[in-house]
Amino acid sequence: MTTKFFDRLSNDLTQLLKDTTDYNVTIEIGEAPNNQIFKVHSYILQSRKKLENSTIFDLVIASNELELDELVKHLQTYLVNNRASWLRLKFAQIHRTSYQVKNFETLQEFCNDIIAKHPSTIFESENFCSLSEDALMSIIKRDDLQLVEGQIWEYMIQWGKAKNPFLPTNIEKWTIENFSTLKTTLKGCLPHIRYFSFSHEDVLEKLFPYQQILEPKLWLDINTKIMAPNKPISSRVLPTRTIFNSNILTIEHFLEILSWIDRQEPYYTGNIQCKFELLVRGSRDGFDVKKIYNICDKVSNMIIVLKVKGTGEILGGYNPLPWNKEKNEKMHTKDSFAFSLKTSNLKNSILSRVKNYDYGIASHTLVLRDNLRTSKLSYCRINGDCFDKPIRSAEFLGLVHCPPSSDKCTFNVEEYETANNIQNSVLSRIKNEKFAFKYPLPIEQFGPWFGNCEFPT
Structure with a gap:
C-alpha cells in the first residue's frame, strides 16, 4: 500500500531544499575547480534509514511536541499496522504514554482493544490504580470489555479507594463524608456501569454496600427490576456487554x-x-x-x-x-x-x-x-x-x-x-x-x- 504523502508536511520539507543558509551537512563531489557542493540537512538523510521501533515511537512524541499533527497521526497508524507485535511487547509503556500525551487517540484505541479482550493486562497489573480517570473511563465504557459487570464494579471501587488512601479499610466504619468522597472520585465512571446487567447475587454482595454512592432513583430502579422485571423504570438502561460467558473457556x-x-x-x-x-x-x-x-x-x-x-x-x-x-x-x-x-x-x-x-x-x-x-x-x-x-x-x-x-x-x-x-x-x-x-x-x-x-x- 502506497503511503499517502501529506501536502502540508511535504510542502514544509520542500522549503528546506531551497534554504541555502540553514544547513548542517555539506557533500562534496569531484575535485576543485570542477567539484560540486550540496548543502543538506542531516535529519532528512537520517530519515532515509530504516528506523528502530523505539525511534519511531520517540519520533511520534517529538512530532507531537512540534505540533506536526499530520505526522503524529501517520506514525501512529504506521506503528499499529506494521509494528503491532512491538507495541504489544511494550504494552505498559505504550498505554501509559498514550494517556499522558495529547493526540495519541490511535494508540489509545489499539491498547484498549487489547485490554477489552485481555482485561487482566491492565486490571491485574501493578499500575492499575495509577491509571488516570480518562484511561479508566475509556475502558469501562466499551461494550466488548470481557468482564462481567460485578467484576468491573469491584475494579472501579478498588481504583477509587486507591485515589483516597485515607478512607477506612472497614466499610462499616465509613461516614456519609467517606461515601461522598468516593462518589466524587468516581463521578466520571459511574454512568458507564451496566447496573441492570448485574446478577442478583452481585447486586446484594457488591452494589448494596456502596448504595450511597448511587443516585436514590437509580438504586430504586435496580431493585424494581429484580422484584418486578416487567415494570417500567425511568433510569437509563445501557446495553449488556457482548461477552462470551462460558463455564469452561477463558x-x-x-x-x-x-x-x-x-x-x-x-x-x-x-x-x-x-x-x-x-x-x-x-x-x-x-x-x-x-x-x-x-x-x-x-x-x-x-x-x-x-x-x-x-x-x-x-x-x-x-x-x-x-x-x-x-x-x-x-x-x-x-x-x-x-x-x-x-x-x-x-x-x-x-x-x-x-x-x-x-x-x-x-x-x-x-x-x-x-x-x-x-x-x-x-x-x-x-x-x-x-x-x-x-x-x-x-x-x-x-x-x-x-x-x-x-x-x-x-x-x-x-x-x-x-x-x-x-x-x-x-x-x-x-x-x-x-x-x-x-x-x-x-x-x-x-x-x-x-x-x-x-x-x-
Whole structure:
C-alpha cells in the first residue's frame, strides 16, 4: 500500500531544499575547480534509514511536541499496522504514554482493544490504580470489555479507594463524608456501569454496600427490576456487554479458537467480527448426547468444548458445515479442526486440522456417546491420516471403535458447551466451498463434530 504523502508536511520539507543558509551537512563531489557542493540537512538523510521501533515511537512524541499533527497521526497508524507485535511487547509503556500525551487517540484505541479482550493486562497489573480517570473511563465504557459487570464494579471501587488512601479499610466504619468522597472520585465512571446487567447475587454482595454512592432513583430502579422485571423504570438502561460467558473457556481460550477459525495469528487483537451464541450447556440442558443432536440440527459454524472429568483436559472442535440429522452422510470440508486447550497440565494448546477433506466430519477424532456425564463411553480414537495429530496423549487414545467403559481411553464429561459462531469471513469461505455428500452411514457413525455421536434409538 502506497503511503499517502501529506501536502502540508511535504510542502514544509520542500522549503528546506531551497534554504541555502540553514544547513548542517555539506557533500562534496569531484575535485576543485570542477567539484560540486550540496548543502543538506542531516535529519532528512537520517530519515532515509530504516528506523528502530523505539525511534519511531520517540519520533511520534517529538512530532507531537512540534505540533506536526499530520505526522503524529501517520506514525501512529504506521506503528499499529506494521509494528503491532512491538507495541504489544511494550504494552505498559505504550498505554501509559498514550494517556499522558495529547493526540495519541490511535494508540489509545489499539491498547484498549487489547485490554477489552485481555482485561487482566491492565486490571491485574501493578499500575492499575495509577491509571488516570480518562484511561479508566475509556475502558469501562466499551461494550466488548470481557468482564462481567460485578467484576468491573469491584475494579472501579478498588481504583477509587486507591485515589483516597485515607478512607477506612472497614466499610462499616465509613461516614456519609467517606461515601461522598468516593462518589466524587468516581463521578466520571459511574454512568458507564451496566447496573441492570448485574446478577442478583452481585447486586446484594457488591452494589448494596456502596448504595450511597448511587443516585436514590437509580438504586430504586435496580431493585424494581429484580422484584418486578416487567415494570417500567425511568433510569437509563445501557446495553449488556457482548461477552462470551462460558463455564469452561477463558477469554484467552476463546480468542485462540477464533484465531484458528479465521486462520489468523495466534494472539488475536483485531476487531472481532463474530458473535458466539450458546446453544447447549450440560449443567443447564442435560448431558444426554441426543440433546446436542436435536438442538444443533441444521446449524452451521458450530463449536463444542468439553471438560474431561478427572483430568481437567479441555477438548473440542469446530465444524463449519450445517449438519442434518435426517441425512446420515459424510461431508467434505477443509475447515474443520479438533483441539485440546492449554490448561495447568498442558503447556500449549494442540490444534489438529483435517487432512483428508472427505473425512472432515466423521473421523472418530472426538467421539461422544450416550450420557456424557455418567456412561463413560466417550473417547478419542487414533485416526490415521484424517487429521494432523491426536488431541490426547497416546495412552488415552482408543484403538477400536466404541470401546467399553472399562477402557482407559474412555471418559466422562464434567461440563460441555456448544455454541454457534457467526463470522463473516468464515461464512463467505463456506459459501464458496463445494460440499461433497457421499458414503451413507448408519446413524451411530455420524455426528456434528469431527468424530461421531452415538444416539440410542
